[in-house]
Amino acid sequence: MPFFDLDPLLETMLDFSPGISDLNLSVGRPPQVELDGQLRAVPYAGIERLTPYQTELIAMRLINGRRDTADKLVKTGSTDCSYSLTRRTRFRVNIFQQRGSYSAVLRVIPNNIPTIEQLGIPPQLAEITKERNGIVLVTGPTGSGKSTTLAAVIKKFNQEKAIHIITIEDPVEYLHPHEKATINQREVGTDTETFALALRAALRQAPKVILVGEMRDVETISIALEASETGHLVLSTLHTIDASKTIDRIVGVFPKNEERQIRTRFSQSFKWVVSQRLVPKIGGGRLALCEILRSTARTREYVQEGEREGKSLLDAMDAGQLDGMQTFDGELLKLIQAGIVDKELALSYATNRTNLQLRLDSEAGVPDEEPAASDDMIER
DSSP states (O other), X not given: OOSOOHHHHHHHHHTTOTTEEEEEEOTTSOOEXXXXXXXXXXXXXXXXXXXXXXXXXXXXXXXXXXXXXXXHHHHHSEEEEEEEETTTEEEEEEEEEETTEXXXXXXXXXXXXXXXXXXXXXXXGGGGGGOOSEEEEEEOSTTSSHHHHHHHHHHHHHHHOXXXXXXXXXXXXXXXXXXXXXXXXXXXXXTBSOHHHHHHHHTTSOOSEEEESOOOSHHHHHHHHHHHHTTOEEEEEEOOSSHHHHHHHHHXXXXXXXXXXXXXXXXXXXXXXXXXXXXXXXXXOEEEEEEEEEOOHHHHXXXXXXXXXXXXXXXXXXXXXXXXXXXXXXXXXXHHHTTSSOHHHHHHHOSSHHHHHHHHHHHHTOOOOOOOOOHHHHHO
């Protein structure tokens, strides 16, 4: 770069504050970091506001001569890659065109893979490593920590089981060293053309566990189902907000005439559906809130037959605490009562705001409102 080197800029942005999740480089704005879900400007000598020329140079530096990545950016308007800051950290990078110029968002990937305990996610998720086959999905919006949760699960496998694990990612995020397990990590665009091709090949590579970065299309989902039915444990992610929407998404990618068959196959294959949301805490910081659906006779029936009046997955999760299940609203209720999360903020994150408010009122002993007096009652 003729005007500055990229690495010192990234170093300065990372040094702005602990807990930064993303770096944002957009035309017309100063360099920005995301902290607790909010963007903050980072002062940097020589850059008051990024110009199109500067962001194009940054994009080219991030791509670092990878022709396939550059071709994808030109053809589709966006591309994913990874970037390493020597002896500091790695980033998952997305570069995209907007209004004729380039912008980039860099997700910070910690060097140390956290454990389930360090993440503060429900301890029952450690039981995923006891599964021998089937499908485990971690869902949630972008930036909710799906990849980190799966990395923690893979780390536990790696520490406990002498098995072959294959990950298929776009791009590779956490780098897993070989411990008890042997882990091969394949990157879409570098080591394989697509998730589906790599997943199909994985069936011939004798893994016990396959991690698929994302279930993006019908072909990938079909092969993942096949893999789970032939003795593999498949871990993956979806961009869905809760367990019910996850089932709808899986079924919805297939033709309508296959719905019954897919519902039956998925009901027999799925082991866990874990949905995540990051919720701000009182006093700063965020915590991962999890909804957990597990495979039981009741939940398999609801997945296979479809939800209906009196037979919803929410009801099953509410009643399935002994099996390790929980709902977003049930966990929000506990956090409000413990003074960890603001009530109004928590209600905005609720799956059913009205029902959560009623539960809060019931716990607080708020009486139901008296019915309004009618005109004839007043006359009497």
